[in-house]
Amino acid sequence: MSDTNLQLTSTISEDNTLQLALKYIEIPQPGADEVVIRIEAAPLNPSDLAVMFAAADMTTARQTGSAQSPVLNADVPAQNMSSVKARVGKSIPVGNEGAGTVVAAGSSSAAQALMGKTVAVIGGGTFRQYLCANVQNCLELEPGTTAKEGASSFVNPLTALAMVETMRAEGHTAIVHAAAASNLGQMLNRICIADGIDLVNIVRKPEQETLLRNMGAKYVVNSSSDSFYDDLTAALIETGATIAFDPIGGGTLTSDILTCMEAAASRDMAEHSVYGSDTYKQVYIYGALDRGPITLNRNNFGFAWGVNGFLLFNVLGKLGIETTIAMRKRVAAEITTTFASHYTHEVSLAQVLQLESLGAYAKQATGEKFLVLPQG
């Protein structure tokens, strides 16, 4: 074990400044139920960007420090400070998940069993070299799975599986997914094909349409097309999908999905009702690609509808421990197939804090995806 331990932190100060920097911290000693993981790969997810940049205006970002130990500073607009008041003055470790090798283990048998193994881990600030984690937050990867392959074992795979389990738990039989060409969308597409579930993929570009069709997707509609409403309604009639997952939120897409679901549900209604159809229509918003206002034009979809936030940890709580365990087992077994992730950049901790990376981070929605290599 090396005796340095670098960690990427995000700190907002009283003087309205955000600072991103690498800090040397101690290599931890594991408690009984804990292990120390040498983090070898960690994805940079949109949720990590939210922790890193918080309420700062990144167009004001400036670089200081050295190539070895770069620092990024940016201004936090005064009106945004109240939204982050609970973290002012605190160094927040960044990184929601990752994978690596267990190099030290606590005394419990669960911890000892992981010694030397390659594990994925959730939580704790994975953009660091050595992370101490409770064994419950670790997923043992199968022999032969590398840390790079297992780095994204939690957020996207469990979210995709949670969508399918939520569909089942709430009595729906097919799914609509927006921004469907994402890494998560590709996983969901593979899960639905494997499980025989009809999936209506909504994308914005012809090349995304092609990508998903080449992966076997049967229903792909393009929201930029003039015939989008008709195309979506036709796919909803064919599939009977009445639940949708939307990572965008802002704008009218959620409302448009509900409108097309209602058009599909009411097309055969013999009697007119001022309340719309009885068919319950649900959209879950699981991301914030557009943080602008969500506009619902409910005149078009009656009274039997719901729009809800969808956050993995809350959803797993609702689905229960047995379902969650089954989901984790499936992820470990299929991490190089169903749940394979693809990255466009591999970067060191220092490279994360390069000014020139900021532009690419902003393009995550369109396919840029970073893998952080803390040992590199």
Next chain:
Amino acid sequence: MSDTNLQLTSTISEDNTLQLALKYIEIPQPGADEVVIRIEAAPLNPSDLAVMFAAADMTTARQTGSAQSPVLNADVPAQNMSSVKARVGKSIPVGNEGAGTVVAAGSSSAAQALMGKTVAVIGGGTFRQYLCANVQNCLELEPGTTAKEGASSFVNPLTALAMVETMRAEGHTAIVHAAAASNLGQMLNRICIADGIDLVNIVRKPEQETLLRNMGAKYVVNSSSDSFYDDLTAALIETGATIAFDPIGGGTLTSDILTCMEAAASRDMAEHSVYGSDTYKQVYIYGALDRGPITLNRNNFGFAWGVNGFLLFNVLGKLGIETTIAMRKRVAAEITTTFASHYTHEVSLAQVLQLESLGAYAKQATGEKFLVLPQG
């Protein structure tokens, strides 16, 4: 029994015209489980207006017919015709509920037991003189209760009770109600006082504030006040209310309620989270006083939230038959106290169709309330 039976109907024709008229129909013969009710009083609810006027532009309304048998015609804008296509060419009977005397009964013991009784009834088009109804849709009123007192036994009382039962079923402990000075709001206020439930009433005018305070309401906040957000947040901190019912819908009130709930929930959070608080926040939209877009500014309230349509019949289905029966019994027992309704106008069937009534119908949200007397 008289041998005439007048019925108020609403008809949209292929030529984009709405016609409201009184039609003579036969006095029905009851089936085994049916009774014939001489309707003596029926409230004109907002949902009745939606059936009556549908997609028509009532600023184009013109009067024809006689004083005895008036007719109202109005234009339906061409772009609205598709939303009502299932009712084009059909005479739709109007009136969702009412009360009167059972003057004929079918052979079943349940039907016979109601003979001569004063009953409230739901569904079927109550703006008529004699209505044939299944006994399941009837509620026997207590001896001494008049038809006028019992006319509004279903829509408002059951909706108010369904709010309280939904609060309980979903694990909340206090309620927020918007447009709270309405007839329904006054009922909800009385229920909550009787049941010891904290209720945060949102109103728009000082006189509504006074009205509710005089009725014993503890928490009343005025959305027109400059201190509305602070007042609402303070009431939410005191009551812990995390479920709201909003009959308005359009605009930002639903979003504002969620924002203040989140402010109340997160005020003591030790750690900042980009996902907001874990406290689940729910708004049900149960009316359409504003049919404009619903705007949700979710940056202010994280990921643990839901906004859903709330429609009595669907909700009763979810709450189950036992709860529904208990609710109906309570309504019958407390119809002149907890569930008392107040009307500003009593009108005959013919008077409903007077051009000069239209202006008052538009003001239902601000306290105008019509009781139709089909025998008058």
